[in-house]
Amino acid sequence: xxQLIRIGLKAVALFLIFNLIWLAxxxxxxxxxxxVYNGLVPGRERFPFAEYPAESYALTVNSLDQIFAAHIVSRxxxxxxxxxxxxxxxxxxxxxxxxxxxQAACITRQRLTLPDGRRVVAYNLGYxxxxxxxxxxxxxxxxxxxxxLVIWSITLASLYPADQLDFPLLHAARDEIAxxxxxxxxxxxxxxxxxxxxxxxxxxxxxxxxxDWLRHQLYGPAWAATRIDHRIxxxxxxxxxxxxxxxxxxxxxxxxxxxxxxxxxxxxxxDVVRVGMEWAKSAGVPLxxxxxxxxxxxxxxxxxxxxYPRWAYDSYxxxxxxxxxxxxxxxxxxxxxxPPDAFTDTDFHLTATANCAYAExxxxxxxxxxxxxx
Amino acid sequence: xxxxxxxLMIAAAWAARMWPAQRRNALLAISLTALFALHADQGVYTAxxxxxxxxxxxxxxxxxxxxxxxxxxxxPEGRKRAAxxxxxxxxxxxxxxKLPMAGQVGAVFSLPSGWAWxxxxxxxxxxxxxxxxxxxxxxxxxxxxxxxxxxxFFPAIPAGPIARVEVFAKELRATPGPLTPALRRxxxxxxxxxxxxDGLALFALSEALAADARTGGIGAAAALWIAVYAYAxxxxxxxSGYTDIAIGIGMVAGIKLPENFESPYLKSNLNAFWNNxxxxxxxxxxxxxxxxxxxxxxxxxxxxxxxIVVLIAQVxxxxxxxxxxxxxxxxxxxxxxxxxxxxxxxxxxxxxxDWDARIAEQPRLQRLIRAGGVVVTFHYVCIGWVFxxxxxxxxxxxxLLGLIGRAA
Numbered sequence: 090x091x092q093l094i095r096i097g098l099k100a101v102a103l104f105l106i107f108n109l110i111w112l113a114x115x116x117x118x119x120x121x122x123x124x125v126y127n128g129l130v131p132g133r134e135r136f137p138f139a140e141y142p143a144e145s146y147a148l149t150v151n152s153l154d155q156i157f158a159a160h161i162v163s164r165x166x167x168x169x170x171x172x173x174x175x176x177x178x179x180x181x182x183x184x185x186x187x188x189x190x191x192q193a194a195c196i197t198r199q200r201l202t203l204p205d206g207r208r209v210v211a212y213n214l215g216y217x218x219x220x221x222x223x224x225x226x227x228x229x230x231x232x233x234x235x236x237x238l239v240i241w242s243i244t245l246a247s248l249y250p251a252d253q254l255d256f257p258l259l260h261a262a263r264d265e266i267a268x269x270x271x272x273x274x275x276x277x278x279x280x281x282x283x284x285x286x287x288x289x290x291x292x293x294x295x296x297x298x299x300x301d302w303l304r305h306q307l308y309g310p311a312w313a314a315t316r317i318d319h320r321i322x323x324x325x326x327x328x329x330x331x332x333x334x335x336x337x338x339x340x341x342x343x344x345x346x347x348x349x350x351x352x353x354x355x356x357x358x359x360d361v362v363r364v365g366m367e368w369a370k371s372a373g374v375p376l377x378x379x380x381x382x383x384x385x386x387x388x389x390x391x392x393x394x395x396x397y398p399r400w401a402y403d404s405y406x407x408x409x410x411x412x413x414x415x416x417x418x419x420x421x422x423x424x425x426x427x428p429p430d431a432f433t434d435t436d437f438h439l440t441a442t443a444n445c446a447y448a449e450x451x452x453x454x455x456x457x458x459x460x461x462x463x
Numbered sequence: 464x465x466x467x468x469x470x471l472m473i474a475a476a477w478a479a480r481m482w483p484a485q486r487r488n489a490l491l492a493i494s495l496t497a498l499f500a501l502h503a504d505q506g507v508y509t510a511x512x513x514x515x516x517x518x519x520x521x522x523x524x525x526x527x528x529x530x531x532x533x534x535x536x537x538x539p540e541g542r543k544r545a546a547x548x549x550x551x552x553x554x555x556x557x558x559x560x561k562l563p564m565a566g567q568v569g570a571v572f573s574l575p576s577g578w579a580w581x582x583x584x585x586x587x588x589x590x591x592x593x594x595x596x597x598x599x600x601x602x603x604x605x606x607x608x609x610x611x612x613x614x615x616f617f618p619a620i621p622a623g624p625i626a627r628v629e630v631f632a633k634e635l636r637a638t639p640g641p642l643t644p645a646l647r648r649x650x651x652x653x654x655x656x657x658x659x660x661d662g663l664a665l666f667a668l669s670e671a672l673a674a675d676a677r678t679g680g681i682g683a684a685a686a687l688w689i690a691v692y693a694y695a696x697x698x699x700x701x702x703s704g705y706t707d708i709a710i711g712i713g714m715v716a717g718i719k720l721p722e723n724f725e726s727p728y729l730k731s732n733l734n735a736f737w738n739n740x741x742x743x744x745x746x747x748x749x750x751x752x753x754x755x756x757x758x759x760x761x762x763x764x765x766x767x768x769x770x771i772v773v774l775i776a777q778v779x780x781x782x783x784x785x786x787x788x789x790x791x792x793x794x795x796x797x798x799x800x801x802x803x804x805x806x807x808x809x810x811x812x813x814x815x816x817d818w819d820a821r822i823a824e825q826p827r828l829q830r831l832i833r834a835g836g837v838v839v840t841f842h843y844v845c846i847g848w849v850f851x852x853x854x855x856x857x858x859x860x861x862x863l864l865g866l867i868g869r870a871a
Binding site: 092093130131143144146303304307308309310311313314315316317 | 662665666672675677685687
């Protein structure tokens with residue numbers, strides 16, 4: 090019994106020391122870059138996001154470094170590749186679609202070749218959350234992977250300053266956002282996010298991250314065998330078309346507009362967009378801003394859809410057009426690029442056929458906006 | 464089996480160990496409580512019925528096989544006939560539980576639909592072993608509490624191992640060994656089951672993954688092989704991990720249960736694999752199915768066709784083992800795969816004796832051949848697991864074709 094007690098005490102002491110070492114070294118920073126993808130198993134074609142992990146053979150992972158390491162964009166760029174990165178929300182990600190039905194996959198499948206012989210290969214860097222800050226962090230990492238063109242799809246709801254930080258992915262990137270805030274002082278009413286306690290930096294505190302990292306790797310072979318990363322339900326409730334007879338916004342955080350009844354530039358997270366455009370310009374990479382298509386109820390007097398009353402969306406479009414012209418941003422307003430019957434469960438998610446049809450127009454207009462054809 | 468349940472069983476075993484004079488009674492009380500608790504999530508009434516039925520069955524078997532307890536008006540021949548009736552009854556219950564009619568049987572006792580008699584098959588194996596041995600003149604000679612503890616020993620209720628009654632009785636009388644090896648064994652089992660096996664479950668072959676898997680081409684084939692290997696290892700670590708836990712708890716309680724796995728995937732032929740995979744079950748079926756079938760057939764006109772007798776006995780035994788896992792075609796196919804495989808190995812081994820003797824003089828070549836045998840045997844077993852894991856012949860066909868790079 091005495092020996093067992095001694096063993097127990099030693100085990101506790103070793104465990105405590107291990108946690109202290111973990112606290113000091115923070116090995117998750119290194120671990121997040123370690124991956125079986127793009128090596129032992131093929132890379133994922135889009136960031137992992139799974140509401141049903143077992144059936145999706147994927148796990149929602151809250152580390153940008155980890156999800157980038159697992160993505161095919163981390164593979165070396167081919168010499169004859171014209172690399173296009175497509176950033177945006179769930180519509181870009183391809184919610185309710187298979188990986189090869191996303192807009193990026195459709196673009197690649199067109200097998201476009203530029204006059205200089207380079208093949209257009211597009212990468213899906215969409216992620217199912219509506220926030221420009223998230224897009225900015227993804228853009229920063231994306232620019233490290235030698236893109237030749239970036240398409241950044243936005244919508245009004247991704248530009249509400251008060252809704253930017255509501256997501257676990259961003260909470261996990263708190264330190265990075267803190268550095269951005271120190272440099273750029275974005276208009277982020279939700280900042281500062283609560284700083285993690287010391288306990289959250291120990292092994293015990295980060296045991297969930299470690300477990301998720303491991304599970305993410307373990308799903309790799311299943312992804313390789315099935316190429317499934319998203320459980321698509323057999324029945325999908327269609328998005329509402331009979332809209333409420335009001336002109337309120339879906340987000341409860343959008344209050345106190347500078348001019349009642351319309352959006353103006355300061356009411357939107359254009360400061361975040363501006364930084365992204367500057368980064369791309371500094372990197373010498375053309376970046377096309379695209380106002381993503383959405384469902385429009387043309388007969389409703391007050392609303393376009395469940396997300397947007399007409400007053401809000403119309404003023405947003407005016408602001409975007411004016412800002413893009415003033416700043417010289419390549420900008421395409423493709424809000425009406427998809428017919429009303431092309432949407433699935435929300436006002437932004439397209440059917441597979443409509444998604445590919447839209448993708449054809451998207452790449453055509455993006456290339457026209459930025460690439461000089463010889 | 465959850466970690467808290469394992470923790471409870473360890474604590475209970477430890478408590479019994481601390482009470483040497485009453486260790487047997489304490490362990491029996493714990494076993495009866497565990498038997499009830501195992502069924503508790505099916506409702507108090509169901510748990511009471513099933514654990515009560517188990518106790519009555521155990522007591523009935525003991526009455527038959529224990530001369531000192533038998534009523535004076537019974538005769539040895541009468542008790543042997545009663546043993547035979549009970550054997551048939553136990554096998555009948557066994558079969559009924561495997562078939563859809565279990566629901567109807569349960570309805571007779573007002574059990575809810577979907578009821579399950581957890582651990583009955585292992586209880587049945589122990590009782591059948593005692594009854595069958597009794598019919599050939601081997602009586603256990605244990606008191607009722609000792610016998611009840613043998614039949615219902617709590618670590619071994621859900622998944623074995625299947626101890627022999629005489630070995631268990633000896634362990635019951637022995638002094639408990641040191642705790643450190645027991646705890647080491649427990650930790651090993653917990654690690655194998657809850658870390659290794661549960662980790663592999665994320666990408667091991669399953670009905671869902673087989674249905675979703677792409678087939679055709681080298682890449683798809685490689686991914687499927689990884690899933691099959693993962694299934695093989697998952698099954699081994701899950702089962703052997705559970706056995707380690709059961710043996711470890713037994714050691715804490717002071718009772719050494721028999722080993723069930725001895726590196727089966729490192730054996731160089733199928734016969735050796737089955738001598739080292741689920742050892743207690745293999746031994747049980749060898750003693751009570753294979754040998755009786757062989758003996759019976761050898762007493763018929765088939766005795767001049769010895770290898771046909773062996774083929775029939777081996778295939779029958781393995782198919783029965785398959786059916787024990789489930790009354791479905793895929794388990795029959797699995798049994799056939801192994802039964803035929805064992806017979807083919809036997810034919811080869813019989814004919815290769817001289818060659819084996821010559822090879823033995825060249826150790827390096829012998830090691831190389833042995834390594835090749837391990838690889839071949841492992842893959843043969845893995846293909847068998849495809850039948851075992853997948854309930855439909857469509858999926859089995861899809862995966863088997865996919866493993867060789869063909870699109871299904």
